[in-house]
Amino acid sequence: MILTSENYHSLEANKEYLSVSQYKDFAGTLGKPACEEQALAKLNGDWEMEMTTALLVGSYVDAHFESTLDVFKAKNPEIFTKQGQLKAEYRRAEEIINRIERDDYFMKYMSGQKQVIMTAELFGAKWKIKIDSYLDDIAIVDLKVMESLTKQFWTKDFGYMDFTQYWGYDIQGAVYQEVVYQNTGKRLPFFIAAASKEKEPNIEIIQIDDDHLKEKLYEVEQNTPKILLLKDKMADPIRCGICDWCKHTKVLTKPIHYSELLGEV
Numbered sequence: 385m386i387l388t389s390e391n392y393h394s395l396e397a398n399k400e401y402l403s404v405s406q407y408k409d410f411a412g413t414l415g416k417p418a419c420e421e422q423a424l425a426k427l428n429g430d431w432e433m434e435m436t437t438a439l440l441v442g443s444y445v446d447a448h449f450e451s452t453l454d455v456f457k458a459k460n461p462e463i464f465t466k467q468g469q470l471k472a473e474y475r476r477a478e479e480i481i482n483r484i485e486r487d488d489y490f491m492k493y494m495s496g497q498k499q500v501i502m503t504a505e506l507f508g509a510k511w512k513i514k515i516d517s518y519l520d521d522i523a524i525v526d527l528k529v530m531e532s533l534t535k536q537f538w539t540k541d542f543g544y545m546d547f548t549q550y551w552g553y554d555i556q557g558a559v560y561q562e563v564v565y566q567n568t569g570k571r572l573p574f575f576i577a578a579a580s581k582e583k584e585p586n587i588e589i590i591q592i593d594d595d596h597l598k599e600k601l602y603e604v605e606q607n608t609p610k611i612l613l614l615k616d617k618m619a620d621p622i623r624c625g626i627c628d629w630c631k632h633t634k635v636l637t638k639p640i641h642y643s644e645l646l647g648e649v
């Protein structure tokens with residue numbers, strides 16, 4: 385199928401193409417364990433992720449820079465109070481936008497083509513990507529609105545790390561860079577244009593270097609065959625046991641010992 389901004393997020397598109405968020409559902413990130421069964425349930429339309437205010441605030445800022453805020457407001461009436469005022473979270477989003485717009489350097493990175501869709505075949509799978517700001521021949525930029533840009537996250541296996549690694553934005557950079565390379569023959573640098581939701585919004589342009597992206601792309605290469613098997617129903621999905629889907633569908637058959645409650649800590 386030919387992808388458009390209208391069908392990009394459809395189930396049909398997700399079945400035909402792998403996306404980074406779908407990949408992360410199947411393979412997990414350092415911060416979020418994989419749940420293959422939930423990933424498939426989403427693809428089959430059996431499970432929908434809750435649209436949280438945090439996600440909606442990010443979409444609000446995206447919509448502003450894409451010049452589609454009017455459409456966004458019409459589609460999401462819940463962002464207004466009964467009196468027709470923007471709710472506090474979206475007034476904060478407006479402050480973030482203002483902070484970004486008074487930084488010329490940040491705005492340079494946001495001056496590319498917005499929401500550019502590309503596809504490519506990588507590791508036997510068809511992939512789709514949507515770039516927030518694509519500067520032809522120059523850079524790939526993804527806009528992220530985070531709680532904080534400097535918060536440290538902890539994982540058992542890797543210790544402390546920043547938000548980009550924790551949430552797998554380096555995986556996103558790796559796939560985006562490779563898909564653009566397949567389309568244009570140019571390996572462009574990947575940047576996260578980041579802003580925080582703190583009382584005083586923080587802003588940064590963050591580069592994830594090519595060596596790190598290469599490592600992440602190798603991981604994607606390792607994980608993709610299994611994902612394709614799962615999507616083709618040629619392998620049985622593993623349940624993570626802790627996500628909302630697993631909680632929603634679990635069927636009790638015996639008691640557990642209290643020491644099992646915390647899992648393998």
Ligand SMILES: [Zn+2]
Nearest residue numbers: 419624627630
């Ligand atoms: Zn699960």
